Amino acid sequence: MAEEIKKEAPANFKVTIDNITIEVAPGTTILNAARQIGGDVTPPAMCYYSKLQGSGGKCRTCLVEVAAGSTADPRPMPKLVASCRTNVMDGMIVKNITSDRVQDARAGVVEFLLLNHPLDCPICDQAGECHLQDLGYEHGKEGTRYEFKRRTFEKEDIGPYIQLHMTRCILCYRCTYVADQLTNNRVHGILDRGDHAEISTYISKAIDNDFSGNMIDVCPVGALTDKTFRFKNRVWFTKPMDAHRDCDKCCGKVTLWQRGDDVLRVTARKDEGGEVQSYEGKPGWICNTCRFDTKNTSDWVIEGPTKINRHSVISQGHYVGLVKPKETIAEVMGGRDPKLLMDIHSVSGVNSVEIAALPGPATSKNFIPESKQE
Amino acid sequence: MGRKLLLDKAHVDGIRYYDVYRREGGYRSVEKALKTMSPDAVTEEVKKSGLRGRGGAGFPTGMKWSFLAKPEGVSRYLVVNADESEPGTFKDRYLMEFIPHLLIEGMITSSFALGSNRSYIYIRGEYAWIVDILEQAITEAKNNGWLGKNILGSGFDCEIYVQRGAGAYICGEETALLESLEGKRGNPRIKPPFPAVKGLWDCPTVVNNVETIAAVVPIVNEGGEEYAKIGIGKSTGTKLISACGNIKKQGVYEIDMTISVEEFIYSDEYCGGIANGKRLKACIPGGSSVPILPANLLLKTAKGEARMMTYESLADGGFATGSMMGSGGFIVLDETQCVVKHTYTLARFYRHESCGQCSPCREGTGWMEKILLNIEKGKGKMSDIDLLWDIQRKIEGNTICPLGDAAAWPVAAAIRHFRDEFEWHVQNPEDCLKRNYGLAGYADPLKVVTPA
Amino acid sequence: MSVQFSEKAMQEVQRLVGRYPEGKHKSALIPVLHLAQQEFGGWLSTETMDYVATVLNLKPIEVYEVATFYSMYNLKPVGKYLFEVCQTGPCMLNGSDDIVAYIYEKLGIKPGETTADGLFTLKTVECLGACGYAPMMQLGKNYREHLTKEKVDAVVAECRNTAPPKTDQ
Ligand SMILES: Cc1cc2nc3c(=O)[nH]c(=O)nc-3n(C[C@H](O)[C@H](O)[C@H](O)COP(=O)(O)O)c2cc1C
Ligand code: SF4
Ligand code: SF4
Ligand code: FES
Numbered sequence: 002m003a004e005e006i007k008k009e010a011p012a013n014f015k016v017t018i019d020n021i022t023i024e025v026a027p028g029t030t031i032l033n034a035a036r037q038i039g040g041d042v043t044p045p046a047m048c049y050y051s052k053l054q055g056s057g058g059k060c061r062t063c064l065v066e067v068a069a070g071s072t073a074d075p076r077p078m079p080k081l082v083a084s085c086r087t088n089v090m091d092g093m094i095v096k097n098i099t100s101d102r103v104q105d106a107r108a109g110v111v112e113f114l115l116l117n118h119p120l121d122c123p124i125c126d127q128a129g130e131c132h133l134q135d136l137g138y139e140h141g142k143e144g145t146r147y148e149f150k151r152r153t154f155e156k157e158d159i160g161p162y163i164q165l166h167m168t169r170c171i172l173c174y175r176c177t178y179v180a181d182q183l184t185n186n187r188v189h190g191i192l193d194r195g196d197h198a199e200i201s202t203y204i205s206k207a208i209d210n211d212f213s214g215n216m217i218d219v220c221p222v223g224a225l226t227d228k229t230f231r232f233k234n235r236v237w238f239t240k241p242m243d244a245h246r247d248c249d250k251c252c253g254k255v256t257l258w259q260r261g262d263d264v265l266r267v268t269a270r271k272d273e274g275g276e277v278q279s280y281e282g283k284p285g286w287i288c289n290t291c292r293f294d295t296k297n298t299s300d301w302v303i304e305g306p307t308k309i310n311r312h313s314v315i316s317q318g319h320y321v322g323l324v325k326p327k328e329t330i331a332e333v334m335g336g337r338d339p340k341l342l343m344d345i346h347s348v349s350g351v352n353s354v355e356i357a358a359l360p361g362p363a364t365s366k367n368f369i370p371e372s373k374q375e
Numbered sequence: 376m377g378r379k380l381l382l383d384k385a386h387v388d389g390i391r392y393y394d395v396y397r398r399e400g401g402y403r404s405v406e407k408a409l410k411t412m413s414p415d416a417v418t419e420e421v422k423k424s425g426l427r428g429r430g431g432a433g434f435p436t437g438m439k440w441s442f443l444a445k446p447e448g449v450s451r452y453l454v455v456n457a458d459e460s461e462p463g464t465f466k467d468r469y470l471m472e473f474i475p476h477l478l479i480e481g482m483i484t485s486s487f488a489l490g491s492n493r494s495y496i497y498i499r500g501e502y503a504w505i506v507d508i509l510e511q512a513i514t515e516a517k518n519n520g521w522l523g524k525n526i527l528g529s530g531f532d533c534e535i536y537v538q539r540g541a542g543a544y545i546c547g548e549e550t551a552l553l554e555s556l557e558g559k560r561g562n563p564r565i566k567p568p569f570p571a572v573k574g575l576w577d578c579p580t581v582v583n584n585v586e587t588i589a590a591v592v593p594i595v596n597e598g599g600e601e602y603a604k605i606g607i608g609k610s611t612g613t614k615l616i617s618a619c620g621n622i623k624k625q626g627v628y629e630i631d632m633t634i635s636v637e638e639f640i641y642s643d644e645y646c647g648g649i650a651n652g653k654r655l656k657a658c659i660p661g662g663s664s665v666p667i668l669p670a671n672l673l674l675k676t677a678k679g680e681a682r683m684m685t686y687e688s689l690a691d692g693g694f695a696t697g698s699m700m701g702s703g704g705f706i707v708l709d710e711t712q713c714v715v716k717h718t719y720t721l722a723r724f725y726r727h728e729s730c731g732q733c734s735p736c737r738e739g740t741g742w743m744e745k746i747l748l749n750i751e752k753g754k755g756k757m758s759d760i761d762l763l764w765d766i767q768r769k770i771e772g773n774t775i776c777p778l779g780d781a782a783a784w785p786v787a788a789a790i791r792h793f794r795d796e797f798e799w800h801v802q803n804p805e806d807c808l809k810r811n812y813g814l815a816g817y818a819d820p821l822k823v824v825t826p827a
Numbered sequence: 828m829s830v831q832f833s834e835k836a837m838q839e840v841q842r843l844v845g846r847y848p849e850g851k852h853k854s855a856l857i858p859v860l861h862l863a864q865q866e867f868g869g870w871l872s873t874e875t876m877d878y879v880a881t882v883l884n885l886k887p888i889e890v891y892e893v894a895t896f897y898s899m900y901n902l903k904p905v906g907k908y909l910f911e912v913c914q915t916g917p918c919m920l921n922g923s924d925d926i927v928a929y930i931y932e933k934l935g936i937k938p939g940e941t942t943a944d945g946l947f948t949l950k951t952v953e954c955l956g957a958c959g960y961a962p963m964m965q966l967g968k969n970y971r972e973h974l975t976k977e978k979v980d981a982v983v984a985e986c987r988n989t990a991p992p993k994t995d996q
C-alpha cells in the first residue's frame with residue numbers, strides 16, 4: 002500500500018513562500034525550501050544547522066505562518082510553526098515577510114534573545130560575524146524594555162584552544178550536537194534548567210578532540226571563540242582568503258583570516274546561509290590541526306579572496322569580490338539607526354576606510370580616525 | 376448525591392491491599408477483557424464511553440488509543456502520567472494513595488487493549504512514599520496472577536514498573552516525560568513525530584493520566600454506553616476535582632459532571648462554602664495554567680446562565696469570559712487575597728519550571744516574574760501592566776510545548792479581569808504593602824449582554 | 828568518604844536496570860541518582876556523579892546534565908534535616924509565608940541556609956501536590972501537612988530527638 006501512495010504522490014512538492022512558488026523534494030523543510038528561493042524570503046535561523054542532526058526548533062526565530070496546509074487540506078495552521086522543523090506539503094502556502102503576525106512574533110523572539118545578552122558588540126570578538134547582531138539590526142527595537150540585571154557568567158577556558166563566554170550564549174544547542182556527532186566524547190553540555198541553563202563542562206574539563214574546534218564555527222554568537230586567534234582583531238580588519246592544504250584528517254579547505262602575511266585565524270569555509278560549506282554533499286568540517294596549529298601562509302595554497310555576501314557588517318569592509326548588499330543599514334532598518342546593538346561603525350571607524358583600495362594589507366594604522374592622526 | 380465510579384470504595388477499610396480490593400469486586404475488568412474481549416473491543420468501549428483525558432488537555436482517550444501505530448515486531452508501550460505537578464492538582468495522588476489497585480487494574484486492562492507488555496508509571500519524585508504503595512500493589516497483583524506471563528491463560532504478558540522522577544513540572548508534558556523516562560533531561564520533544572508513532576525508545580507509545588486509566592475499569596465493567604450516560608454532552612462520566620484555597624473543606628471530590636460551580640463551592644457535600652465567613656473573590660477552576668475568573672463570571676457565564684462543572688460550560692465564553700476544566704485543580708481565593716501576589720507566585724512557578732529550551736519561554740517567564748514582583752511590592756509602573764500583556768502575548772503560541780501557554784494564560788487572565796487591582800497597586804505603592812485591594816466589584820452581578 | 832555503593836545498594840541498581848529492555852540502562856539514571864544521594868550524605872558531589880557514570884557506563888556529562896536539571900538533587904551539602912516548604916499559590920493562600928517566617932524566627936535560617944550545627948536546612952520549593960493540605964513541607968520521604976507554628980515546633984523537636992536521619996529514604 003505504501004508503494005501505491007508513493008506512486009501517486011508528485012515527485013516534487015509545490016510550495017509558495019511569500020508569493021514565490023518553488024518545487025522541492027518531499028521531506029524538505031519550509032526553511033530549506035525558502036533557502037532555495039533565497040533572499041529576504043529566507044527566515045532567520047539561529048539554532049537550526051542543516052549539518053547537525055536533531056538541531057532546530059529551539060530559538061523560534063524561524064517561525065512562519067502556514068496560510069494553507071496543502072492542496073489536500075488547505076486549512077491554515079492555527080499557530081505559527083518553526084520553519085526549520087516543519088516539512089512542506091504539496092500546495093502549501095507559507096507567509097514569512099508578508100505576514101504581520103510573523104514579523105510581530107519574530108520581533109518578540111529577538112527581544113527575548115537579547116534580553117539577557119550583553120549589549121557590548123563593540124568589544125565582542127564575534128562582532129561583524131554574529132548572527133544575533135544581524136538579527137538585532139533587522140528586528141531589534143530601539144532600546145531595551147528590560148530593566149533588570151542581566152544574567153552574567155565568568156569566562157571559562159575549555160581546553161587550550163576554546164574559550165566559552167556563557168554570558169553571550171543563546172542556548173542554541175549546536176555546539177553540543179557538534180560534540181556528539183563529530184567527536185564521540187562530549188564533555189560539555191547543557192546544565193541546569195530554565196533561565197539558569199548554561200553550557201558548561203561542569204568541572205572545567207579540557208575539550209580535547211580533533212574536531213572540537215568546529216564548535217566555534219557553528220556558534221551563532223560570540224560565546225565560543227578561538228583562543229589562538231592572534232592579536233584578537235576585529236574581523237573586518239582582516240582579509241579572508243580561501244586556502245587549502247593536504248590534510249589526512251579533514252577536507253583541508255579553509256578560510257584564512259589574514260592581516261599582511263600573518264594568519265590570524267583559520268576557520269571552515271561558510272556558505273551563503275552562514276553554515277560550513279559542503280563538498281560533494283559532505284560538510285567541510287576542519288580538524289584542529291588545520292584550525293589551530295597551521296598558521297604559516299607557507300603551509301597553505303592560497304586560492305583567492307573569500308566571497309562574502311552575508312548581510313552583515315563584515316561586508317562593510319569592502320572586500321574584493323564582495324557581493325554588495327543593495328540596501329544600506331538605514332534602509333534595512335526603515336530609516337533609523339540601529340540603537341540596541343550600538344553603532345559599531347562609528348565606534349570602529351571602519352566605514353571610513355576602503356580596505357580594498359589600500360595598496361597593501363590593512364594595518365591598525367589605517368583605522369585610526371583622522372581626527373586622531375598626527 | 377452524584378455517582379461515584381472511582382472513589383466509591385476508596386474508604387473501605389484495607390482497600391489499599393489486594394484481598395480487600397478483590398473482595399470488593401476488584402480486577403473484574405481484567406477478567407472480562409482478557410477472557411471475553413479482543414483488544415480492539417476494549418478500545419471500542421473506551422471510544423463509546425466518550426472518556427476524555429483527565430491530565431489537562433481533555434483529548435478523547437479512545438481516539439488517542441486508535442492512533443497508536445502497530446508496526447509488526449515493534450514493542451508498544453503504555454506510560455501512565457503520575458507526574459501531577461500542576462499547582463492546585465492533587466487528585467492522582469489521592470487515588471494512588473488510597474486505592475492503588477484501581478490504577479494497576481486499569482493499567483492491565485489498558486495494556487491489553489494497546490498491546491503493551493511492559494508498562495510504566497512515571498510518578499513525580501516527591502511522591503516517594505506512594506512509590507512504595509504502588510510497588511506493593513504491583514507485587515500483590517503479580518502474586519495473584521494478574522501480572523506476568525500468560526495472564527489468566529490468555530497468552531497476554533504484562534509487567535508494570537514504577538519510575539520515579541526527580542522534581543520537574545515539565546516532565547508532566549508527555550514528551551518531556553518520555554525523555555525523562557529514558558534517563559535524560561526533561562526537555563519536551565519537537566513534534567511531530569508524536570508518541571503514538573515514536574514514543575518511548577522510539578516505539579509507539581500511549582501516555583495517559585492516572586485518572587484516565589483508572590476510569591477504564593468502570594468503563595469495561597459497565598460498558599462504554601452506560602458510562603456515557605453520566606454527565607452532560609461531551610463531558611461524560613465522573614471527574615476528580617481537587618479543591619483547595621480558601622474553602623471550608625479542601626480535598627478531592629468525585630463529581631458526575633452534572634452539578635453547577637455554585638453547588639460545588641457552597642454545598643456541604645463538596646467544598647462547604649468559603650472559609651472563615653469570607654466572600655468569594657476569584658477562582659482558578661482547572662489548575663494554575665487555566666484562566667482565573669472573578670466570582671461573577673465564575674458562577675454565571677456571560678450569557679447569564681449558571682456555569683456548570685463540565686468541560687464545555689467552564690470554557691463557555693472562551694478566554695474572554697471563560698476558563699477551562701484543565702486538570703481539575705480548583706483554587707479558590709477569598710476577598711482578602713491579592714490577585715497580583717497570587718499571579719506572581721504562579722509566574723515564579725513557571726519560571727522555575729521552564730526547561731529553558733526555547734527562547735520565548737526561557738526568557739519571557741523570568742521577565743514576567745520580575746515585573747509582577749515589582750508591581751506586587753509597589754514598585755511597578757502603569758506601563759508595566761501593558762508590558763506584561765505584551766510579553767505574555769509574545770510567549771503564547773510561539774513555544775515548543777504548551778508550558779509557554781500555561782505561563783502566559785494566568786497572567787493574561789489576571790490582567791484581563793483584575794486590571795484595576797494591578798493599577799491600584801501601582802497607584803498606591805505604600806498602601807499595597809499593608810493591605811489588599813479586597814473584593815471590589817468582582818462579585819457584582821454582571822450585565823448580561825444579549826446578542827442583538 | 829570513598830564513593831562506593833554497598834552490596835545492598837548495588838543489588839538495587841541491578842534491580843532498577845532490570846526494569847528496562849536490553850541496552851536501555853540509561854533509563855535507570857534518575858532512580859540511581861536518588862539512590863546515590865541517599866547513600867552518600869544527602870547530596871551529589873562530582874565524585875558521586877562520576878561514580879554513577881561508571882556504574883551505569885555513561886559519560887560523566889550525561890550525568891551532570893541530568894543531575895542539574897531536576898530540583899530534587901542537591902548539588903551542595905545540606906543539613907541533616909531538609910525542610911522544603913512549598914510557597915506556590917495555593918499554599919501561599921493558606922499562609923506558607925508565615926511558616927517560612929516562623930522557621931526563620933525559630934531556627935534563624937532563611938531559604939537556602941543551614942543552621943550552624945548542620946542539623947537543618949531550609950529550602951522553598953514550588954507546588955508539591957499537597958495544595959489541599961496547605962501549608963506544607965517535605966521532610967525526607969514524607970510530607971508534613973496543615974502546618975502551624977505548633978506543628979513546626981513539634982517537627983523540629985522530633986528531629987532533634989529521635990527522628991531517623993533524613994537520608995533514610
Ligand atoms: C507543562 C505540562 C505539564 C503537564 N503535566 C501533566 C501532569 O502532571 N499529569 C498529566 O496527567 N498530564 C500532564 N500534562 C498533559 C500531558 O502532556 C498529556 O496530555 C497527558 O498526560 C495525556 O493524558 P490524558 O489524555 O489521559 O489526559 C501536562 C502538559 C503540559 C504541557
Ligand atoms: S555556546 Fe554557542 S553554539 Fe553553544 S549553545 Fe551557546 S550559542 Fe549555541
Ligand atoms: S515552552 Fe518552556 S518548557 Fe516548553 S520546551 Fe519551551 S522552554 Fe521548555
Ligand atoms: S532555527 Fe528554527 S527554531 Fe531556531
Ligand code: FES
Nearest residue numbers: 913918955957958
Ligand atoms: S501549592 Fe503548595 S503543594 Fe501545591
